[in-house]
Amino acid sequence: MSRMLCPALVVTALFVAACGSPQPQSGQQAEAPAGSSATLINGAGATFPNPIYSKWFSEYAVLHPGVRINYQPIGSGGGIRQLTSRTVFFGASDMPMTDEQLKAAPGAILHFPTVLGAVVPVYNLEGSPDLKFTGQVLANIYLGKIKKWNDSAIAKLNPGVKLPATDITVVHRSESSGTTFIFVDYLAKVLPEFQKTVGVNSAVNWPVGIGGKGNEGVSGLVTQTPGSIGYVELIYALQNRISFGAVQNAAGEFVKGSPASVTKAAEGAMVPDDFRVSITNAPGAGAYPLSSFTWILLYQEPADKTQAKAMNEFMKWALTEGQKYATDLGYAPLPQNLVMRELMALDKIKVS
Numbered sequence: 001m002s003r004m005l006c007p008a009l010v011v012t013a014l015f016v017a018a019c020g021s022p023q024p025q026s027g028q029q030a031e032a033p034a035g036s037s038a039t040l041i042n043g044a045g046a047t048f049p050n051p052i053y054s055k056w057f058s059e060y061a062v063l064h065p066g067v068r069i070n071y072q073p074i075g076s077g078g079g080i081r082q083l084t085s086r087t088v089f090f091g092a093s094d095m096p097m098t099d100e101q102l103k104a105a106p107g108a109i110l111h112f113p114t115v116l117g118a119v120v121p122v123y124n125l126e127g128s129p130d131l132k133f134t135g136q137v138l139a140n141i142y143l144g145k146i147k148k149w150n151d152s153a154i155a156k157l158n159p160g161v162k163l164p165a166t167d168i169t170v171v172h173r174s175e176s177s178g179t180t181f182i183f184v185d186y187l188a189k190v191l192p193e194f195q196k197t198v199g200v201n202s203a204v205n206w207p208v209g210i211g212g213k214g215n216e217g218v219s220g221l222v223t224q225t226p227g228s229i230g231y232v233e234l235i236y237a238l239q240n241r242i243s244f245g246a247v248q249n250a251a252g253e254f255v256k257g258s259p260a261s262v263t264k265a266a267e268g269a270m271v272p273d274d275f276r277v278s279i280t281n282a283p284g285a286g287a288y289p290l291s292s293f294t295w296i297l298l299y300q301e302p303a304d305k306t307q308a309k310a311m312n313e314f315m316k317w318a319l320t321e322g323q324k325y326a327t328d329l330g331y332a333p334l335p336q337n338l339v340m341r342e343l344m345a346l347d348k349i350k351v352s
Helices: 051-064 078-084 099-104 133-141 153-157 178-190 194-198 214-224 234-241 259-266 305-319 323-327 336-348
Strands: 003-004 039-047 067-073 092-093 109-123 171-175 211-213 228-233 247-248 270-272 289-300
Touching: 039 078, 039 305, 051 067, 051 109, 051 234, 051 305, 051 323, 067 305, 078 092, 078 099, 078 178, 078 289, 092 133, 109 214, 109 234, 109 259, 109 305, 109 336, 133 153, 133 171, 133 178, 133 194, 133 247, 171 178, 171 214, 178 194, 178 228, 178 289, 211 214, 214 228, 214 234, 228 234, 228 270, 259 289, 289 305, 305 336
Parallel strands: 039 067, 039 092, 171 211, 171 228
Antiparallel strands: 003 270, 092 289, 109 228, 109 289
16 A cells, blocks of 8 residues: 655764653763663664764764664665674665565564655866756766766756866765665666666666765765766765756756755655655656655564664654754655654564
8 A cells, every 4th residue: 555745974873762860951961870781772774864863863862861872884785684684683774675685584674764865966077067967868977878078968968068078987886885776776767778787776787987885985086086976865965065966857857956856756755554665756846856765674573672662762753853953964854644654653563
């Protein structure tokens, strides 16, 4: 059954859950009650949401002592693998797990969207011109067919922009990545040849380019390499002050990634009851075509009920109070009706 949505940095973070002690003042770190031992929860996965997760963890730590949660941003693929092997309590991914991955897990895994984000094409050109791209042009750059910045296909989209007659250095992720999944999922939808040649997965065989680890690695390579192009989550482009282009959406408009344009992409999306959905190349005016949910992954029947109860309490806070931090970090908050559905789904997790 599907339902329609209504409109709506790299740090290892510690946070702690409620123990009944007085609430600290804003900015003051709460202390665990004397004689108590903290519950430790480990998680790993996507770098895409790491900025918002880090913010959430630090804010939650101010309010709730008693639980420590360590998150390692190692990429979506790594998070899924570690969750499947039960070396972490929770995983985080920018792509839904496949049916095959779910079947391979030792227990039922539930998906919980946390925020919406944008993957943007970043580039390093002298003068930092504002560029426009179609999906076909981006796909052909990553297929190695468009090799020069002054190629007629790029120049036609950007009249009046002085484009250098230099080689394009293509940068992509080096590890299994949800950010890659979002990027190739979009390119495969707009260019059948890309689907046939590269395909859609968290890790693909790129015909050209150099790899960087994490959104941080791609951002660093693009910053250090004149004439380069890459793809990163929006906040990494903003925080590193890297130029990023507008991308043509399904309505024919050139739109830049922003919380508002990501929200537009989510409007009207049909989200199934298991919350596994792609919203790249979404229809509608103002929609940014490289938009996506990002998910926290939890076992329905976790082995440690103490950890499960603490994580559920955090999730309830993140899905409600925590959403107010999204926009300032370049993400879009979840539509309210989706939040209500997720809060109900959290009740499926066995915490006792």
